[in-house]
Amino acid sequence: MALKGVLIWGNYVPQLSCKTAGVHLTSKPSSGDSLNLKREKWESLSSQRAIIPVEDENPSLEFKQILVPIEEVDSKKFYRDLSFLPKPLSIADFSASNSDGTNVRVAYQGVPGAYSEAAALKAYPECEAVPCDQFEAAFKAVELWLVDKAVLPIENTLGGSIHRNYDLLLRHRLHIVGEVQLAVNHCLLGLPGVKKDDLKRVLSHPQALAQCEMYLTKLGVVRESADDTAGAAQFVALNRLKDTGAVASARAADIYGLKVLAEKIQDDFENITRFLILAREPIIPKADRPFKTSIVFTLEEGPGVLFKALAVFAMRDINLTKIESRPQRKRPLRVVDDLNAGCAKYFDYLFYIDFEASMAEERAQNALIHLQEFATFMRVLGCYPMDMIL
Numbered sequence: 001m002a003l004k005g006v007l008i009w010g011n012y013v014p015q016l017s018c019k020t021a022g023v024h025l026t027s028k029p030s031s032g033d034s035l036n037l038k039r040e041k042w043e044s045l046s047s048q049r050a051i052i053p054v055e056d057e058n059p060s061l062e063f064k065q066i067l068v069p070i071e072e073v074d075s076k077k078f079y080r081d082l083s084f085l086p087k088p089l090s091i092a093d094f095s096a097s098n099s100d101g102t103n104v105r106v107a108y109q110g111v112p113g114a115y116s117e118a119a120a121l122k123a124y125p126e127c128e129a130v131p132c133d134q135f136e137a138a139f140k141a142v143e144l145w146l147v148d149k150a151v152l153p154i155e156n157t158l159g160g161s162i163h164r165n166y167d168l169l170l171r172h173r174l175h176i177v178g179e180v181q182l183a184v185n186h187c188l189l190g191l192p193g194v195k196k197d198d199l200k201r202v203l204s205h206p207q208a209l210a211q212c213e214m215y216l217t218k219l220g221v222v223r224e225s226a227d228d229t230a231g232a233a234q235f236v237a238l239n240r241l242k243d244t245g246a247v248a249s250a251r252a253a254d255i256y257g258l259k260v261l262a263e264k265i266q267d268d269f270e271n272i273t274r275f276l277i278l279a280r281e282p283i284i285p286k287a288d289r290p291f292k293t294s295i296v297f298t299l300e301e302g303p304g305v306l307f308k309a310l311a312v313f314a315m316r317d318i319n320l321t322k323i324e325s326r327p328q329r330k331r332p333l334r335v336v337d338d339l340n341a342g343c344a345k346y347f348d349y350l351f352y353i354d355f356e357a358s359m360a361e362e363r364a365q366n367a368l369i370h371l372q373e374f375a376t377f378m379r380v381l382g383c384y385p386m387d388m389i390l
């Protein structure tokens with residue numbers, strides 16, 4: 001919304017009642033202040049002991065200000081300078097203060113120049129992106145309060161699911177609070193002066209190598225895995241490897257001083273990776289914009305149980321956007337003893353589902369209540385706004 005601020009000055013305590021929300025700011029504006037109020041106007045108004053309405057970008061926004069002169073409530077008694085007292089911690093101290101990510105620390109896997117870093121910056125443009133060597137380190141960094149959030153890849157249009165992160169989602173107790181869709185354009189990078197034909201080997205993250213399968217096959221090079229795409233570029237640069245290239249972003253080329261030998265080398269022009277934003281606390285589900293909910297569950301063995309589980313969404317017109325199954329590591333096999341037919345061993349699975357509805361909607365709540373009739377275990381991993389911008 002466009003309300004820029006409410007300035008409090010002089011001997012009045014303005015009490016704001018606003019249709020939507022108020023932003024409080026208690027300092028005097030300096031010239032060039034981002035607030036739209038001119039200093040002279042401020043001076044003259046405040047000397048008249050008047051309240052100062054903030055010029056608002058949205059003229060339709062109405063707010064009413066009621067003045068209470070401090071004298072009436074005994075200013076001496078209440079307005080001693082108490083700034084030396086410690087400020088009590090509030091909920092705001094534990095969470096990101098701004099939606100652009102100012103003051104937010106976001107963990108990602110990889111080194112600067114990785115696509116995961118780009119995803120973190122897409123979600124929180126002003127954040128401090130904190131590199132982690134492994135996915136699990138990013139989960140732990142959030143749990144241990146070293147960072148506020150983690151941004152981790154979960155699926156890609158060419159390579160499919162990033163299974164490791166599905167498994168980690170269940171093992172850790174973090175909540176999905178958002179998603180980021182990022183267009184991934186891979187480049188072939190090499191040392192300055194090196195040509196494509198000089199390359200015998202190419203390093204990258206296994207997902208990136210898989211996404212460039214056709215190009216790399218044509219190039220006829222040996223492929224080797226690295227922890228992340230930018231890490232591969234860094235390795236080539238640090239070791240001055242003339243016969244080795246890296247599949248990584250153009251930004252990684254800039255950071256590590258490599259040349260872009262070929263652009264957009266992924267198998268499909270449109271290559272999108274979806275990332276999840278994880279936090280210690282869930283967000284409050286709303287229904288004012290498109291939301292997604294992610295769940296994980298297990299089912300009883302038996303004919304048609306998965307069909308029934310999926311039907312709870314279909315009958316409420318809830319669209320599923322993703323279904324993934326993973327083996328249950330702790331109990332991979334279910335042994336069923338049948339006296340007549342002998343002993344049967346079934347693979348046991350966890351089902352992960354993303355559906356397009358908010359937990360604030362009754363139909364989503366009812367679907368999950370219904371699902372619990374068949375599920376032996378169920379957990380809501382998060383309910384979060386859909387990323388609509390690519």
Ligand SMILES: O=C(O)C(=O)C[C@]1(C(=O)O)C=C[C@@H](O)C=C1
Nearest residue numbers: 114115116153205207228229273
């Ligand atoms: O290696 C990176 O740059 C990453 O951010 C990881 C990752 C992935 O794990 O999928 C992210 C996006 C691309 O799909 C390729 C690699």
